[in-house]
Amino acid sequence: MSSAQQEEEVLGKAYDGRLMRRLLGYVGGYWPQILLATLAALFGSITQVAGPYLNKVVIDRYLDPSHVQGSGSFFSAWLPANAYRGLADIAVLYLFLLVAGFGLDFIQTYTMQWVGQHSMFDLRRDLFQHLQRLQVEFFDRNPVGRLVTRITNDVETINDMISNALVAFFDDSFVLLLIIVVMFRANWVLALIALSVTPLIALGTMFFRRAVRDSYRRVRLAVARINTFLQEHISGIALVQAFNREEHAFAEFREINHQHRHAWTDAVFAYAVYYPAVEILSTCAIAMILWFGGLRVLDHTLTIGIVVMFIQYSQRFFRPIQDLSDKYNTLQSAMAGSERIFRLLDTPATLTSPAAPAVVAEGVGRIEFDHVWFAYQGEHWVLKDLSFSVQPGATLAIVGHTGAGKTTITSLLLRFYDVQRGRILVNGVDIREWDLTTLRRRFAVVLQDPHLTSGTIADNVRMGKPGLSDADLWRALEQADLADYVRSLPDGIHSVLRERGAGLSTGQKQLLSFARALAPNPPFLILDEATSSVDTETELKIRHALDTMVTGRTSIIIAHRLSTIQRADLILVLHKGVLREQGTHQELLREHGIYWRLYRLQYRGQAAGGNVAVPAVQNTAE
Amino acid sequence: MSFALLRTLGPYLRRYRRRYVLGFSILVLNVAVFSSIPYILKLAIDGLSHGISVGSLAELAGLLVLAVLARGLFTYWQRLILITTSRDLEFDLRNDLLWHLEKLSQSFFQRFRTGDLMARSTNDLSAVRNMLGPGIMYSANAIVQFVVVLAILLNLDARLTLIAFLPAPVIILSVQWFGKRIHDRFEKIQAMFSSLATRVEENLTGLRVVRAFTREPEEAAAFDRLNQDYIQRNLRLVRLSGTFTPLLQTLLGVAFVLVLWFGGRAVLARQITLGGFVAFNAYMVQMSFPMIAMGWVINLVQRGTASLERLQQIFRSQPDIADGPRTDSSIASISGQISFRHLSFAYPAADGSAGPTILRDLDLDIPSGKTVAFVGRTGAGKSTLMSLVPRFYDVPEGMLLVDGHPAPRIPVELLRRSIGYVPQESFLFSDTLRANIAFGVPDATEEQIVAAADAAGLGADVAAFPQGYDAKIGERGLTLSGGQKQRTALARALLRDPRILILDDSLSSVDTLTEERILEGLSAFAQGRTTLIVSHRISTIRNADWIVVLQAGGIAEQGTHTELIGKGGLYAELYEQQLLQEELAAV
Ligand SMILES: Nc1ncnc2c1ncn2[C@@H]1O[C@H](COP(=O)(O)OP(=O)(O)OP(=O)(O)O)[C@@H](O)[C@H]1O
Ligand SMILES: Nc1ncnc2c1ncn2[C@@H]1O[C@H](COP(=O)(O)OP(=O)(O)OP(=O)(O)O)[C@@H](O)[C@H]1O
Ligand SMILES: [Mg+2]
């Protein structure tokens, strides 16, 4: 289990004032709506409590007047003496309250859902935008599946809290309060008897909460694991199959799935105990009312109507309490969800533009690495004391063994990571002083991993330059030697690609990402293994495009095929993060070092066939 | 709700038949006890209004307590059995879903996005669980209680019962009307949720490109649109469900008004006793819970069926590449001879129809133990051809033969076990380096793993990693360099000790020195194994036993390196081009 997952397991308390305040910050802007919903809940609770009271009035006034001593009821005065007319009046009043209740209930639900949905929207937007700002390094450590869960499911729990729990909480409290008031007004002794079981219920509820809290936490953890597993295994399904890993992967999944089921069992048990317990207690209260109230009725010190009313209220009294504990669970999930959400939001974006970015002149400039040290982890230096500079408009080529740190150089230049020691200067300004967007906008890049997005071919090319005209788009495709292929597709540039550009051959993906980089026209260029999967003929064709691209730009080209880089103004030979050789092609050959050996190897591969075409090439090359 | 859908759940429900039967029996007992409570109240109230002995009053109060204790016990059992069963069912269903997904071929994954499939295996699955657990329990409870209480009420006063049930048809009609619409809207919301998740996933996996192209604002805007759409759809659902629940409650309230009014008149007319009137009310309260629950259950069921439908789309997809009646299980080993006979292939399009033809009428015999290289332009169909050998996609029988057997006759497991496949794009899992190399041989020893890594030229790199083979490599091998990823994938394939080795341009991100070393090692390894190797570099393939030049899905020419050079065709041209490139600045 990764440490991040363990971290996920130990989560804060169920209610956390600090978290709640932040959450309320998201909701606070919608206070008029919340006020409206609360008012609706307030009046709505009157309509909910009316039933038993009206029943009491009917019984005492009309159905069993024998037991009544005085006229206690405040609206007895209004009521007609005729029992049939009186019944009708009360029924109509009741009906009116119901209809009002309907309207109020709708207002409450809809407004709160509206608030919940809008807060959810805000929260999702903030999360997404924060993720867009967080440094690349963060994503090296946090699996995508988990981050997706934050934005989707965790936010949903908060919505649940706002739209289902927040106002319903007031609603339930109002109902409780109102019932208590009515009960005490009617007969305080009986009221105390009815309420006598509440402490026990409160105690039970507390135990219940504690039992489910832990269970829910484990559930969330299991769900996150399920998500991560699925994400990875579905996208790598071809490999699972090719390597006959189906059973193995299944066993692994089964285990996670089992954890998920197991996490629920405690919760299921707690519910199975809690619900009946509350019902038993509340019915005991009814039995007591029946007994104590009944004795007084027999004494003629109490009316039957009041006993009936107390019984009916007792039946209703405990539902809101149960509801409240349900709401409490919702609150708990929301707290846990927001804990994780806010932790993500609080992860500082350490790699941002400075407050007052330097104003850097437009145009082609210099790139300089000045004693750069860099490590992805701790002290495991990937680049060691690297210094070099590329003159404006010049082309730098970087070669070296795989894993030597070439891609790392480009990542640093684009400020995906910050260097630990030394500095990187572009146009003479430390890139940490540049505005991040401005810096990256100045670069056209073909990354080693082409990564296309789902969407059309045109969308992908336009990625670098949103407003690109169709003509320019075709020109870019033409230059990347992809135009013929795109033309052959039934939908042309509007052909839809799937995730990561699936549906194209690897070479085609590279060419497309090449076209994507060609589209804008920035002063710096980075090509990291841009044509490694492209055939020679195509490579020659796009060489021309490359030549035009490189002229007038400061370029960095990384390639294992030396053919691509021989004409660079400067070639760096990197070995395990250390700059071992630098110079032009000719100079390096003369040094008889790593470059010379690399070169000879490729050269020898061909030399056996003879040097037939060399002179001709020299002509075309010059 | 369609019964065809429920039929698929049949096997699951049958598996837990006993528990369901037990659970429902307890439920019936539970309802019976529960229904006695208002009757006890009736006796008490009648007693109070006409005089009752203190002793009988105490008896009635005691009876009430006994009844509720029994009910408590039954509720406990019932919940424990039925809800646990639904969790078990969810467990089974989710396992089966993954198992099914694992068997589906690539043609299926052409059609569904990862995010979408994930949403189906999580959200949709819990919606189905909700239907099968609480959904079934509450609806059974509601139905039984309805029947029992109705019988009692009719017995108390038939006329009043009929009046009290006047709102019932309206309730049923509105439940139906709303139910269907809620179902539709909910389904759209689930789909929307999937695309939201997919969007985030794609953005995060393509993070570096997004940053490099400073696409953050556009990405955020696109996400906002989806986000907005999602809440709008949710609110559209709320407009319905927010009307539905209060409406249901109001209609039930009308029943109470009717009981108050007409029940009151009946008491006045001495048709029922005051206790009867009170009990009637209490029974209506008992009824109202199942009624409201019914509304909620209808929601659960609507959601559940919507989700079940989406799960069905997965379950309905047949694993088209799997052992079947045609499989010849007597084939126990593979030596590695491969033949393509008039092979033609087209990828299935999204709608299931065949797309444009990629491979055309391709004929080739690869003797066991030989190394055959494939070259050709980008998009010529090399990778496609390679992916047909382990049967990621199927071709009509007879087009692909391995050891002379038509591919579909060979048990899939055996075929794939005999192949070491290094895909062109190395996909690694976010696990340790060791686990990734041992991916195909989970019980590999340390020595074997190290040997495979060394053969793939990875050993030196690993030695430099702080955690060595225990280094976590991040999602898709995020923390490895391009060449390290490729070599890990290579080591993973070599470790399997396969009869057939497929290297699809697997050294493209590796420098020439390392490549040379790997190739040297490989040539020893490849002895006696059939090796298919795709590359754009002549240096990689010139020593192959046979070289095939693919062009537009067909074979343009074939032969050994020297033969092909002699022919002066495409290969010779390619060779010259590379030579020119290499020579460009040599002089
Ligand atoms: N995100 C990361 N986290 C930790 N280590 C990393 C990360 N990215 C790369 N590395 C390590 O840094 C070293 C240099 O990697 P880099 O990608 O720069 O190599 P490269 O020269 O581009 O190699 P290749 O030619 O194979 O692409 C490698 O050992 C690699 O494992
Ligand atoms: N999954 C797919 N669905 C639909 N079409 C595809 C799919 N994969 C590849 N294609 C198309 O099939 C053709 C052949 O692709 P393939 O990947 O076999 O080419 P390749 O010869 O391997 O090229 P490269 O040298 O670039 O790797 C291409 O035109 C490509 O667009
Ligand atoms: Mg690299």
Ligand SMILES: [Mg+2]
């Ligand atoms: Mg390919």
